[in-house]
Amino acid sequence: MKYLISVIFSLTISFTMAQQNGIIRKNLDTVIMNQIVSKVEVQEITFPPNQVAPKHLHPCPVVGYIKSGAVLFQIEGKEPVILKEGDSFYEPKNSNIIHFDNASKDKPMTFIAFYIKEANEENVKLVQ
Template sequence: MKALFKIGTIVLLAFSYTTSMGQQKKVLRKELLNAVINQKITMVDIKEISMESGQVAPKHLHPCPVVGYVKSGTVIFQVEGEEKVVLNEGDAFYEPKNKKILHFDNASKEKPLRFVAFYLKETDEENIKLIN
């Protein structure tokens, strides 16, 4: 009982200290993406990629899953079998392993596009394969 009282007192004091300091700020977490990856990941290759205004990416696929987010700009994005979507600054995306990416295009004719891609690799797969 004494131990329980001591623990309760310590928790109460710690709470009182942090709230009285007034400097403790909440950590906010905004969910951007929730994707199921069905493979063992042994390596992550992270790239920042830039595309010029109006630039269109060729059709391609990735031998490994790719997750990422748009740092600046707007993207027209389409995975084979899915609807075309528009991604804006701060949006996240998922490109499944070995699935055709029909569009990853800079939607703006005036502004460049910057995004970060995380290539989730099992071994030493290539990052990208261009397709017809």
């Protein structure tokens, strides 16, 4: 459906198998967005140890989860948090991201990002 008035994006990741028919679902996050969605880009991104991301924003909402390692995460106006392996995150459209930094000085960090796009927005823009 090209024209969605309200999109409820439930990011559900299955980490272990054991429940009914061997499938366990773990709800990580539910994000409600009021926008048209024409495509979703999914990327796996790895930061080397001690990598600090510059202040940035996303012209589209981003939903994701930490595949391995830990991240210092902070949206402007909110408290910083440490996200660990298996934690999810949401970066609202056009919100300044103050920190999305590898929290380890000696281990890489990998995350999966879902860029929820209306058209051909860039994935990221640096902010002064």
